[in-house]
Amino acid sequence: MKIKSNLIDQIVPSISELRALFNGRVIAPDDPRYEQARTVFYGGIDCHPAAIVRVADAGDVSRLVSVAREAGIELAIRSGGHSNAGHSTTEGGIVLDLSAMKDLQINVQDKTAWAEAGLTAGEYVVQTAAYGLTTGFGDTGTVGLGGITLGGGVGYLVRKHGLTIDNLLAAEIVTADAQLLHVDDQNHPDLFWAIRGGGGNFGVATRFKFHLHELDKVLGGMLCLPATADTIASFLKEADSAPNELSTILNIMTAPPMPFLPADMHGKVVIMAMMVYAGDIEMGEQVISKFRSIATPYADMIRPMTYPEMFPPEEGGDYHPVAAGRTMFIDHVTRSEAEMILNRLQSSSASMAVTQLRVLGGAMSRVRADATAFAHRNSRIMVNLAALYENPNEKRIHEAWVTEFASALRQSDNGAYVNFLADVDEAQVRAAYPNGTWERLAAIKARYDPDNFFHLNQNIPPK
Structure with missing residues (x-):
């Protein structure tokens, strides 16, 4: 059964259906946690999602992408909620909140780490530092790994070890058709190229594999x-x-x-x-x-x-x-x-x-x-x-x-x-992708998200 949300003029799954699908990890306007849960880092952004779903794993992410696509509901992806443009939330849609996905698997011998996208930069560096290892992110501990990684990652180690994406070895991405893909240089190399700087246009990153550097x-x-x-x-x-x-x-x-x-x-x-x-x-x-x-x-x-x-x-x-x-x-x-x-x-x-x-x-x-x-x-x-x-x-x-x-x-x-970038027009987004980068990204977008389902980002329309 589907009912109308009192927040939007479109048909959506009922809150009870969402709670059944996601084991109660759904925060709706009737929940006392709602006001805090709907708030993002930057002020001046005052959106009221119909629901916030705190996904537990990649399976949850895939299910929510399917539900939202089938129902035609706008989906916002939130890792740390630091989007300058307010892309971590939506008015009347659903927020896919990754903040509960914080698993971190550190391989000291190989100097690699598999990190879920709900971790913050601060949480990651504290845990890896226990082994005298780290990866460079930005300069703010509360930033989520999802957003900073997909956009590039310029921080305190940029001159020594490069951007965050220069230390990204692989990722797991849920695409618009709800498939979970492992991407790296050998598997879906076009998508792996695109997510290293192309932002959230191509899917929901659930895990990243990073190279770790010795740093005591x-x-x-x-x-x-x-x-x-x-x-x-x-x-x-x-x-x-x-x-x-x-x-x-x-x-x-x-x-x-x-x-x-x-x-x-x-x-x-x-x-x-x-x-x-x-x-x-x-x-x-x-x-x-x-x-x-x-x-x-x-x-x-x-x-x-x-x-x-x-x-x-x-x-x-x-x-x-x-x-x-x-x-x-x-x-x-x-x-x-x-x-x-x-x-x-x-x-x-x-x-x-x-x-x-x-x-x-x-x-x-x-x-x-x-x-x-x-x-x-x-x-x-x-x-x-x-x-x-x-x-x-x-x-x-x-x-x-x-x-x-x-x-x-x-x-x-x-x-x-x-x-x-803040809330800007297409011309200003294009400035982030010069010298043929925009055209290449638009072609990859057309392969993986032809309907532009993932559009709450610095958007690159499919072509």
Whole structure:
């Protein structure tokens, strides 16, 4: 029997039928857990799914894909719920929630790990670190492995070990026809190419097989410096010429009221740089000393630590930032660009304005541009611009600010990193897939999802 949901004007399976199919792992609007379960990481996203199904295994995923397709119900896939564009949820459809799928099988001898897609990056690195091993993901512990992996994965080890997808050996994917496929270089190689950067367009990833690298201690943490045109340009110059063991994330931002900062710096623009040297600690100290000498630090928290310590516990579940943002690549930051960045940040009326700069290269750039669906191997610096705000009525102001900022900063590289794109149009999604990548992905999409069932993503229509 099928009944109408009170949330949508379409025929769907009844909640009782869903609960019977999935052993009660269904959260509906009548469930006291619903409000928390429907909430995603970013604020300003207020969707009301008809049901949230917390799948237990790949069999559940396959069944739910079949049910949703047969009934014509929109299906959102959620791993960690960090989609900037709100693709982790749906208005009136069903959320396929992978967060209960957290199995991790570590093969120490082969240095590989099979990880279910509901694990977070933090959970993965804590468990693998017990063996002195790790895989590089991003820079946030609560991000789900599903989303970050499928989009590429740019994080603290990008120059040393490449993108997350450069360490992906195989995956298990439930496709639109509800088949569970094992994909790697030998099995469905076209699909394996596509999921390494093509996002969630091709199915639901249930498990990933990753290569593990030996990594016991790192020299890591945050270095907070004065923000001037000279310090910004000097930092980026040092980051570009540093050994590949060093990956940095330079945040130029209005300083929050943190206890380690002088009170008179709160609300002023500073440099907050996250740094990881994944190599010999003594050598790392020599490398980091060049950054410490750029200017007298306001705070120096860089020290030898275990890699999981780079992923500290985050703010509680009530933290849901709202931001206007843009992502792009640029070629260089001289003193002139640095001056412009400072002027733009100081002109923002947002509660916090941020320019994030990540110097790339290293292992990431040694992979052929057409080897995976991530085509930005020669990009030099990844940029994220953001204005965080509380008042929804200010959205237009902050969107205009960040749009103008991005336009002023743009150089010869017109690309974009798909994992950092917000709710954008097709032209902006295409920027993530240049030089024939879009066309190749669209052809693969037509083979595996000709009806575009998986469309809640940075969508590549089948062709």
